[in-house]
Amino acid sequence: MGSFGRAWKPKIERSRLRMPELPEVETIRRQVARCAVGLRLKRLRILHRGMVRPQKPLTIIRALEGQDLTATSRHGKVLVLHFGPWALLIHFRMSGTILAESAETELSPHVRMVFDFAARDGSLRRLVLSDVRTLGRIELCRADAVSESRLMKNVGRDALLDGVDGAALHAMLVGRERPIKPFLLDQRYVAGLGNIYAAEALHRARISPLRPCGDVSPRQAKSLWRAIVAILRRAIEREGTTISAFRTMNGRSGGFARMLRVYGREGKRCLRRKCRGRIVRIAQCGRSTFYCPRCQS
DNA sequence: ACAACCTCCTGGGGGC
């Protein structure tokens, strides 16, 4: 099935969903770290077993209850919670996030996992994994075997942490005929970009999403890389993009949404100075791509 | 190598 109905138009502003990409996962990671690193996991509940694989929920609960949350890390879009000898990997996919909630509040129906940590004053500090669509994935592995996990094995170099630069990006592009946008979404090469930031970065670098990878010059690759890094860093500073219902753990919205220059702006004017083209929406590999045909080539 | 298509899943938009 083609993915685009003729008459259907997304109401992005009101849509409930957004995909956590690198900046959103990083925002979640920092908040989890601030809130719970150093605390003992007193009780763990898994309310949706389908998101957990390959282990059984009980295996994870037995391994982690009583362990301290020693550290957090992130690779691409995968959040890693380190519990001593164990690592709990979380991929939020489309609609997942982690929220801090009072231990007295009733759990919302979208809560899939509940972490109750023992705070130093003896009270409970609760974090919940909320995921409306349950497409997220949770995996337990040994701390020294994270890279062999299912969630990590197809994840390439992190866009911000692994020293990728314009030259490295260009080296990955050489000889490929595939359009640049699907390439940027392919986590095996550069990990962390999703549909929103890939579109934004291409617009910023004035490169068409349709451009074959191999046609991107070294200079353009450098420019594209600069755009990617700038946008990701900016989005992290603003605690991610809310299109939508992305809320940080305090319930605040991410602040990047109003920075979006192409995503969700089909039919509107390009915001680049002196361009004023019309943003269009096309399908690539079954996903929507927004770009300005006038200033992106 | 890469795309097309299916699966997972749900809330909400649109058609009637």
Added chain:
DNA sequence: TGCCCCCAGGAGGTTG
């Protein structure tokens, strides 16, 4: 107003 269908999308799988 209400019902029902259809759709989005990240990633992994299968097929072409």
